[in-house]
Amino acid sequence: MADIEMKDDKSKDKKEEVKEEPKPEPLTPAAEIKQNAAQIARAVSTLEPRFTHRVLRSLTALRKKVDEAAIKSAVEGVYTKDSEAKKTLLSWLPATSPGSLEESMEVDSSAKNASEPVPEVEVYLRLLIIYQLLSSKDTYAGALDLAHQTVEKMQAWNRRSMDAIAAKVWFAVMRAYELGGDLADARPLFLAAQRTASLRHDDEAQASLINCLLRSYIAYNLYSQADKLVSKTTFPASASNAQFARYHYYLGRIRAVQLNYTDAHTHLQQAVRRAPPARTAPGFYQTVNKYLVVVELLMGDIPDRGLFRQEVLEKALGAYFDIVKAVRTGSLAQFQTTLQKHKDQFEADKTYSLIVRLRQNVIKTGIRRLSLSYSRISLRDICVKLNLDSEEDAEYIVGKAIRDGVIEGKIVHEKGWMECMTQKNNYGPEVSELFGRRIAFCLNLHNQSVKAMRYPLNAHRKELAAAEGAREREKELAKGIQDGEIDDEDLGGDF
Amino acid sequence: MSDLKTLYESLQRAFYAQPPDLNTASGLLSKLKIGLIESGLLLPHGDVNFGDLVVARDILEIGALTSIRSKNIPSFDRYFSQLQTFYTDYAAQLPPSKREYPIRGLNLIRLLTQNRIADFHTTLESLPAEIISENPFIRHPVNLERWLMEGSYSKVWNAREEAPAEEYKIFIDSLMGTIRNEIASCEERAYESLPLKDAVTLLFFTNQSDLLTFAQERGWQIDLSAGLVRFAQKGEEKMEIPKQKLIAASLLYARELEQIV
Numbered sequence: 001m002a003d004i005e006m007k008d009d010k011s012k013d014k015k016e017e018v019k020e021e022p023k024p025e026p027l028t029p030a031a032e033i034k035q036n037a038a039q040i041a042r043a044v045s046t047l048e049p050r051f052t053h054r055v056l057r058s059l060t061a062l063r064k065k066v067d068e069a070a071i072k073s074a075v076e077g078v079y080t081k082d083s084e085a086k087k088t089l090l091s092w093l094p095a096t097s098p099g100s101l102e103e104s105m106e107v108d109s110s111a112k113n114a115s116e117p118v119p120e121v122e123v124y125l126r127l128l129i130i131y132q133l134l135s136s137k138d139t140y141a142g143a144l145d146l147a148h149q150t151v152e153k154m155q156a157w158n159r160r161s162m163d164a165i166a167a168k169v170w171f172a173v174m175r176a177y178e179l180g181g182d183l184a185d186a187r188p189l190f191l192a193a194q195r196t197a198s199l200r201h202d203d204e205a206q207a208s209l210i211n212c213l214l215r216s217y218i219a220y221n222l223y224s225q226a227d228k229l230v231s232k233t234t235f236p237a238s239a240s241n242a243q244f245a246r247y248h249y250y251l252g253r254i255r256a257v258q259l260n261y262t263d264a265h266t267h268l269q270q271a272v273r274r275a276p277p278a279r280t281a282p283g284f285y286q287t288v289n290k291y292l293v294v295v296e297l298l299m300g301d302i303p304d305r306g307l308f309r310q311e312v313l314e315k316a317l318g319a320y321f322d323i324v325k326a327v328r329t330g331s332l333a334q335f336q337t338t339l340q341k342h343k344d345q346f347e348a349d350k351t352y353s354l355i356v357r358l359r360q361n362v363i364k365t366g367i368r369r370l371s372l373s374y375s376r377i378s379l380r381d382i383c384v385k386l387n388l389d390s391e392e393d394a395e396y397i398v399g400k401a402i403r404d405g406v407i408e409g410k411i412v413h414e415k416g417w418m419e420c421m422t423q424k425n426n427y428g429p430e431v432s433e434l435f436g437r438r439i440a441f442c443l444n445l446h447n448q449s450v451k452a453m454r455y456p457l458n459a460h461r462k463e464l465a466a467a468e469g470a471r472e473r474e475k476e477l478a479k480g481i482q483d484g485e486i487d488d489e490d491l492g493g494d495f
Numbered sequence: 496m497s498d499l500k501t502l503y504e505s506l507q508r509a510f511y512a513q514p515p516d517l518n519t520a521s522g523l524l525s526k527l528k529i530g531l532i533e534s535g536l537l538l539p540h541g542d543v544n545f546g547d548l549v550v551a552r553d554i555l556e557i558g559a560l561t562s563i564r565s566k567n568i569p570s571f572d573r574y575f576s577q578l579q580t581f582y583t584d585y586a587a588q589l590p591p592s593k594r595e596y597p598i599r600g601l602n603l604i605r606l607l608t609q610n611r612i613a614d615f616h617t618t619l620e621s622l623p624a625e626i627i628s629e630n631p632f633i634r635h636p637v638n639l640e641r642w643l644m645e646g647s648y649s650k651v652w653n654a655r656e657e658a659p660a661e662e663y664k665i666f667i668d669s670l671m672g673t674i675r676n677e678i679a680s681c682e683e684r685a686y687e688s689l690p691l692k693d694a695v696t697l698l699f700f701t702n703q704s705d706l707l708t709f710a711q712e713r714g715w716q717i718d719l720s721a722g723l724v725r726f727a728q729k730g731e732e733k734m735e736i737p738k739q740k741l742i743a744a745s746l747l748y749a750r751e752l753e754q755i756v
Contacts (some may be wrong), residue, residue, distance in 0.1 A: 222583075223617045257620050258613040309569035347624055353616075392648045395697075400646030411685045413693055432737075435712045436744050443751045 029066040032058075033074035037121045044118045044161045052164045055124070059168065071128055071294065078117050078125065088149075089455045119157050123165050126150045130172045140180030143182045147173040151189075160202075167204035167243075174212040176280055183216045190216070196248060198233070207239035207247070214250040223257045230254065245274035249288050256291065256354060261299045267290045278312040286316040287349075293320045297327050300361060319345050327358060330366030332387045335359065363388075364406050371407040371420040378417045391416070496747055502527050503550060510557050517565045524558045548589055552581040556594045563601060563662045575602050583621075597660050600632035604611050604666045606674060607640055615640060631659045639670070646681070652699050675699065688723045 036055040043051035072090065079086035126146065133143035151173060152164050168192065177186040190213050197205040210233055217226035235247050252267035271288045278285045289307065296303045307313060308321045319342035326335040339346075339355065346352040366386045370377055383394040398418050401407050409420040502523055509520040525644040559574035575598065577720055582595055599622070617636065619627065619753055627633055634659065642650045655667045675698055682689065682697070691703060700706045710717055716725040 034525070063675040112581075219619045223620050224614075225635050227617070259616060260613070324578055352624060353620060353627075356641075357644075359641065363645060389647070390649070392649045396648045396678065397646040399678070399685040403681040403683075409668075410687060413686060432741065432744075440750065443748075446755065447751075 003030075021201070029062065029070040030073040030077070032062060033066070033070065033078045033125070036062075036119060036170060037074070037078045037124065040120050041118050042122055046176070049161070049164060052120070052161075056164060061125075061346045066128060066132065068132060071125070071132060075125055085477065089122070092296065118161075119153075120162050120165055123150060123154060123162060123169060124155075125173055127169050130169075130176060134172070134175055140176070143176045145182045147176040151193075153355065155193075155196075159246070160200075163204050164200045166202070167208040170205060170208045170212060170312060174215065177216075177217075183219055187216055193304070194233070197231070203236035204237045204243075206233075207236050207243040210235060211243055211250065214247070218250060218253060225256055226250070227254050227258070241274045245271045245276075245284070247260065248274065249284070249291075252291060252295070252470060254289075256295050256298075261295050264295045265292070265299060268295060279308070282312045285312060289313055289317060290320055290349055290351060291354075293317065293324065294351050294358075297324060297358055298354065301362070302328055321399055322458045323355060327362050327365060330364075330369050330386075332359070332366070333363055335362045364401060364404075367398060368407055370388055371409055371418075374420060376417055376419050380410075380416070382418065414483055502530065503554060506554065506557060510561065517561055520557070520561045521565065524554070524561065527554050528558075529616075545588055548581065548585060552578065552589065552592060555581070556592065556598060559598050559601075559661060560594070562664055566665060568605060571605065574712070596626070596630050596632040599628075600636055601662055601666075602660070603636035604639070604663060604670070605634065605657070607636055607643070608666050608669045610673065612640070618698045635659050635663065643674070648678055671699070675709070679709070683713075683715075686726055688718075688725045691717070691719075691722045691724060694724050 008186060036058070038057050043049060043055075075086060075089050075450060077091075083388040085164045127150070130143050130146050130150070133139040133146065147169075150169055154162060154169060160214050170190075172192070174183070174186060184243045190209055194206060194213065196202075197209055210229070213229055214226050217223070217229065235244075239247070248271035249269045252264045252271060255261070255264035255267060268288055268291050272285070272292065275281060275288065277285050293307070303324060308317055308324075319338075322338045322342065323335070325340045335358070343352065346355055363386060367382070370382060370385065379391050379394045379398070382388070382398065383391050386394070388394050388397065395413075396409060398407075398409075402409055402411070407420065409418055411418050506523040508522055508524060508526060509517075517612060531554065534547070555574050555578050559571055559578065562568075562570035562574060578598065581592075584598070599618075603618060604614060606612075606618065606659055615636075622633060625668065635654070639651055640650070642654075651670070655671070657662075658664050658667065678698055682694075689697070691706065694710075695701075695703055695706050698706060700709070705753065709716065710724060717723075718725055
């Protein structure tokens with residue numbers, strides 16, 4: 001219990017911290033960038049990556065707010081002296097309007113004695129500029145150029161304190177390639193960088209790069225290569241949740257293609273759990289859930305109806321809901337029409353080939369429904385009810401269903417019917433196995449949360465100091481006794 | 496280079512001859528492969544002459560088809576992986592080969608006969624959707640897989656004559672063996688007994704003696720007087736308590752609880 005409470009408190013603290021920052025006055029984007037730059041500088045000087053992480057957390061929100069003028073004035077503010085870095089940074093931004101120039105002048109005067117900022121800040125500003133360039137179609141090429149330059153600079157500096165920002169830069173590089181060029185061309189660059197990152201134990205960049213590579217493989221349907229990459233690399237355990245969510249999502253897709261639905265299901269579920277809340281990142285949430293629904297159907301389960309009622313998912317998963325209905329009723333005809341109707345959407349979602357595989361599940365469900373409602377049914381009727389092509393097919397299909405354990409029954413060939421037997425009581429060792437799996441999950445969750453707890457740095461020093469003080473007092477006491485100043489009787493109460 | 500050219504020409508002669516001279520062709524192929532390696536065309540990268548690439552691709556394609564015809568499946572596998580570079584990485588630069596889809600289809604069938612369904616789907620995923628549904632060479636294995644999974648074995652049987660290319664038939668025999676075993680295992684569970692005559696048709700045999708040898712292999716009892724095949728009934732499944740597992744699980748819980756408390 002104690003553990004859980006502590007965790008709660010901590011998360012509350014964190015939230016308050018975050019809330020406090022914007023409270024005093026709504027900062028202008030430019031001011032926010034400057035503040036972030038200061039934070040990064042602080043992180044580098046105190047060797048405390050926490051500050052950098054905090055800055056990067058706000059990246060997505062900030063990206064939507066900033067415009068060129070804001071970045072420009074921030075650059076002016078951060079670089080007080082004229083330098084090479086400032087010139088290059090500014091060269092990526094279009095000429096300023098007079099309004100923001102004034103603002104930047106003002107800032108200049110306020111921070112006159114600042115020295116040259118650390119390289120991390122420059123990379124951070126470059127990152128913002130790349131995203132700014134990526135926000136409009138005309139500047140994609142520029143973004144790609146800048147991304148290349150930034151990567152070269154990053155590799156030349158080779159600073160460990162830059163790792164967290166570097167990971168974000170790699171993602172931006174991938175976006176630049178994806179939007180402005182061919183993602184396949186970026187692979188050699190990423191592979192080389194991934195090797196370097198793994199040699200340097202640069203976990204954050206490694207996680208980001210593995211995801212970039214997986215994305216590029218899967219975008220081109222190269223599942224076997226993606227699978228090989230996964231088997232040859234280890235995804236760093238210290239990676240951030242966002243990266244883990246992506247990684248699980250890609251793994252889920254690979255496993256689904258390989259017909260390993262159980263694994264695919266676990267990974268996709270992890271992806272949903274690790275993903276940011278549905279409202280902040282609806283796109284990812286919807287995509288993962290689309291795959292999750294299909295994989296669940298392929299496993300023979302019917303997804304929860306509540307899933308389709310969620311506000312974020314209702315519209316996006318409409319087509320999938322129709323498919324679920326068709327599979328549930330076990331009607332091949334309905335399945336085929338639904339498939340045809342939504343074909344374009346499924347192809348756009350890249351789930352079409354998976355959904356086509358559902359055909360056999362539809363047949364199986366149909367047979368199971370028949371076996372539950374009839375104790376004896378002729379093969380001809382099965383054929384008619386399931387829209388099969390011939391009685392001969394029906395016989396083979398029923399035979400296969402019996403062998404696969406879908407239904408309990410037997411075929412009497414001479415009479416041309418199927419006899420169904422009562423379902424056997426399914427209370428065997430599997431139940432305890434399932435139970436054991438769930439317990440293992442809970443235990444693992446507990447252990448993981450214990451591991452994930454953070455303690456304030458140097459907290460043990462205080463305790464040490466207190467212990468030191470106690471020892472000191474004890475010594476004095478001992479001395480006092482030796483000197484005969486304190487009588488044994490006085491101490492009696494204490495002992 | 497001139498060596499390669501003469502070898503290539505004689506390979507073409509051997510391959511296109513009626514009937515094709517497979518022995519000569521495979522002898523020439525091993526020489527040609529060495530030649531390709533020497534000129535850096537077996538696994539090309541960087542800037543290479545596209546004309547040379549087309550020739551290299553042609554040689555490898557002939558190699559793949561030759562190995563299929565001489566029923567050398569591992570060798571086909573190697574040729575196919577070497578061809579992958581030409582089909583995927585140079586797809587934009589090279590003129591499309593008319594043998595590409597037949598060879599891809601053959602590879603799919605090969606995966607199917609070896610029961611490597613996961614690989615089958617992974618390979619399939621790399622092809623565009625319209626090719627899968629329209630190209631006859633690809634559609635054939637895709638349909639076969641679907642029928643196999645459903646259990647529509649008679650459709651697979653009927654489709655064996657519809658193979659889009661001569662080479663596909665080489666795989667049909669082993670595919671039929673797979674199907675027969677599938678059907679047999681279904682029958683063992685689904686029927687108590689089956690008339691001999693019907694068993695022959697269900698298993699796609701042409702005469703009863705084939706069935707009898709097959710039944711012997713699978714250990715079925717043949718009742719000749721009644722004309723029935725009897726399948727051994729599986730007795731009541733014994734319920735066993737997995738002691739080891741339960742003990743291990745309980746110990747694990749005890750240890751975990753100890754850690755928590």
